[in-house]
Amino acid sequence: MVNSDTKVDLCGITLDNPVIAASGTFGYGHEFAELFDINVLGAFSCKGTTLNARFGNPTPRIAECAAGMLNSVGLQNPGVNKVVSEELPKLKKVYRKKIMANVSGFSVDEYVKVSRVFDKEDIVGWLEINVSCPNVHGGGLSFGTDPTVAAKVTAAVKKATVKPVIIKFSPNVTDIVRIAKAVEDAGADGISLINTLVGMRIDLKTRKPVLKNVTGGLSGPAIFPVALNMVYKTSKAVGIPVVAMGGVSCAEDVIEMILAGATAVEVGAANLIDPFACKNIIENLPSVMEKYGVKSLKEIRGLS
């Protein structure tokens, strides 16, 4: 008889298990709800949402690589008002837990405006602030690359919401620990990492980049060791919860991330390869915990 405690606490909200479907790989939940009861999830993070509707980048915006994929979708979404008026009501019919509202913006003001809208929604448990977007008022550099700018976004969003604010980090930085400390000081309730790594592929037949956007974000098992290391370093440096993601594909990966210091774990690209990935991970988790003598996930956090 498996009697493993998979419950974790993320910023004051208890999750039945640490598995959160990652933003951009789970839409607004509907495609998956057709296949299984998505209430088995710990939670899920909705598609990255901006103030206005965005089509995203031109296609092709998907490329394959060894043990992973590149995407240059470019934050396609219907805009926050439509998400709230159309997607969330549909979602509430099939999902009774909390979602993480993933917020993207191209200015501090946009982050604040989108956060204010999500703040009023009961179904939103946390705001996950994606600071990997280019800052249009800051020379196009991503908000997440500069500790000062990342702290500024954090402080501004904290003022716009009473919900826990989790800052989602880009791994494409020189010193992730400095940025983590800066957002913690600015009031962040948690950190999630890593977003995708920048990469590209070239088509030998056309001799041109496969992605129309030239570069895209690398995800999948290829990035798991990179993510694990960043989770390990960051969680030791800050006192707020770290949500780990990057190539997580099985229950063993979840336990590894928690041993590295994660409080909860997001599953991304794996959902695209197998729509049942999260469900399978959640179902396998208790027996894998038992195999490695883990009685409670909370007890092993950061033990490595």
Next chain:
Amino acid sequence: MKKTVMEILKTEPLCENVFKSVFVGDTSGITNAGQFVNVSIKGLYLRRPISVCDLNGDELTLVYKVVGKGTDILSRAERGDKFDMLTGLGNGYDLSAAGDSPLLIGGGVGVPPLYLLAKRLSEKGIKISVALGFNRDKDVFFTKEFSDLGATVYLATADGSRGEKGFVTDVLPKDCSYFYACGPEPMLKAVYRATDSQGEFSFEERMGCGFGACMGCSCKTLTGSKRICKDGPVLKKGEILW
């Protein structure tokens, strides 16, 4: 959509680099002609989307061109080899729009999904015409299969080595009640310009998931952005932005 494991019964070459593989398994997820399956290939990360060419009970036929690693591995698979698939993806063709004299227009490896469509339309007793375009004689396949369904077949090859010399748009019959087109995008655009009839086109795009989650294959239409994998691959002529 269903996730299922299908087993290869046989694979045979149809012409240079084009193969026909017959699988057996649970085909119940496939509900319409023009849908596709997304095939997991061992050792490769992303699945490979391939249109459904034919269905016979629990047998599924896929016809595909070897264009890279995935299709190469698939073409070498042996009887009994198993493939994990997501089946019944995409909307498929609107058979109710066919009218009494539909025209099916296919170019190269855009031809296979039109076969199941032709079969379904002939089962309803509808008389169909099929216009096919290929590069050369040795690329031509399926003309007999369409004739055997009772279709009138018009054939063009770019170099004139079989049928009429020219493109598929050079052999389109004058009148049709509705058309269904599948092929490379330049061909679809040429068809769009060459015909006054109403119809629909099926599209191809590099996909991530194949079931609407990743937004990797979106395109803009007159009725807003659509995902080729989920809202397509078939789009009506009236919604296309060309």
